Amino acid sequence: AKQGLQVAIDGPASAGKSTVAKIVAQRFHYIYCDTGAMYRAITWKALQAGADLDDEATIKQLLDQITIRFEPGTPTQKVFVDETEVTLAIRQPDVTNSVSQVSALPAIRAELTARQRQIADAGGIVMDGRDIGSTVLPHAEVKIFMVASVEERAQRRLKDNAAKGITTPLATLKHEIEERDRKDSTRKVSPLTQAADAVRLDTTSLSIEQVADRIAEIIKEKEMQQK
Numbered sequence: 001a002k003q004g005l006q007v008a009i010d011g012p013a014s015a016g017k018s019t020v021a022k023i024v025a026q027r028f029h030y031i032y033c034d035t036g037a038m039y040r041a042i043t044w045k046a047l048q049a050g051a052d053l054d055d056e057a058t059i060k061q062l063l064d065q066i067t068i069r070f071e072p073g074t075p076t077q078k079v080f081v082d083e084t085e086v087t088l089a090i091r092q093p094d095v096t097n098s099v100s101q102v103s104a105l106p107a108i109r110a111e112l113t114a115r116q117r118q119i120a121d122a123g124g125i126v127m128d129g130r131d132i133g134s135t136v137l138p139h140a141e142v143k144i145f146m147v148a149s150v151e152e153r154a155q156r157r158l159k160d161n162a163a164k165g166i167t168t169p170l171a172t173l174k175h176e177i178e179e180r181d182r183k184d185s186t187r188k189v190s191p192l193t194q195a196a197d198a199v200r201l202d203t204t205s206l207s208i209e210q211v212a213d214r215i216a217e218i219i220k221e222k223e224m225q226q227k
């Protein structure tokens with residue numbers, strides 16, 4: 001039988017998906033998979049290779065040549081492209097501001113979707129991204145669509161960036177978040193959308209603990225129903 005549920009968490013940039021997904025995964029002893037990191041990793045590779053970010057065939061070739069791996073680590077898990085650790089590199093502004101262009105390429109989405117399904121296949125997984133509940137895991141037992149106001153999300157990103165030594169001003173961050181949300185929501189292949197059966201969770205005035213508790217309740221309910 002399947003060990004544990006599939007939990008899909010989607011939503012716009014900086015809504016709190018990965019922070020909360022990690023906590024929830026720990027509580028249930030589930031695996032955590034950050035699909036955004038996978039899109040960031042291929043974007044990093046494309047930038048390194050000096051590829052034209054619209055050149056789908058070239059970027060697909062690059063993706064076919066690399067493995068993207070996660071390793072446990074504190075405070076965040078580590079991300080590797082082959083043997084190179086890219087945990088910090090994939091959070092830099094150059095990657096952040098190019099990732100939506102690369103993630104719009106259908107061949108890249110098809111390949112990463114296949115890899116993500118493989119990771120989630122055994123169950124016992126919390127996976128976060130933009131299209132997990134709608135496309136990657138349409139049969140996930142738990143689907144959360146996490147949102148927060150753009151003002152709040154920009155403030156959160158400002159704080160995160162400060163800890164990484166990135167000094168982009170608040171107004172710029174707000175603009176970048178809106179721009180990335182717009183691109184992610186309007187692309188042709190699996191855009192950011194709330195699945196019909198997803199629970200919408202507005203985290204604007206909630207603490208991390210409150211959001212994690214709410215999702216944990218939903219998972220517990222589902223687990224009970226499965227038994």
Ligand code: CDP
Pocket residue numbers: 012013014015018035036037039040099100101103104128129130131132180184
């Ligand atoms: O953490 P943050 O909100 O900045 O974004 P992320 O989750 O790291 O995702 C980075 C980018 O990858 C998004 O803006 C999307 O363009 C893309 N992405 C996607 O297209 N589909 C996913 N399932 C996850 C991320």
Ligand code: CDP
Pocket residue numbers: 011012013014015016017018019020156157159160203206207208209211
């Ligand atoms: O993964 P996503 O881009 O949705 O967001 P994130 O990378 O988890 O970043 C969210 C930031 O907001 C983190 O710095 C959290 O500490 C903070 N935060 C949160 O996640 N949830 C709240 N309810 C309040 C703050």
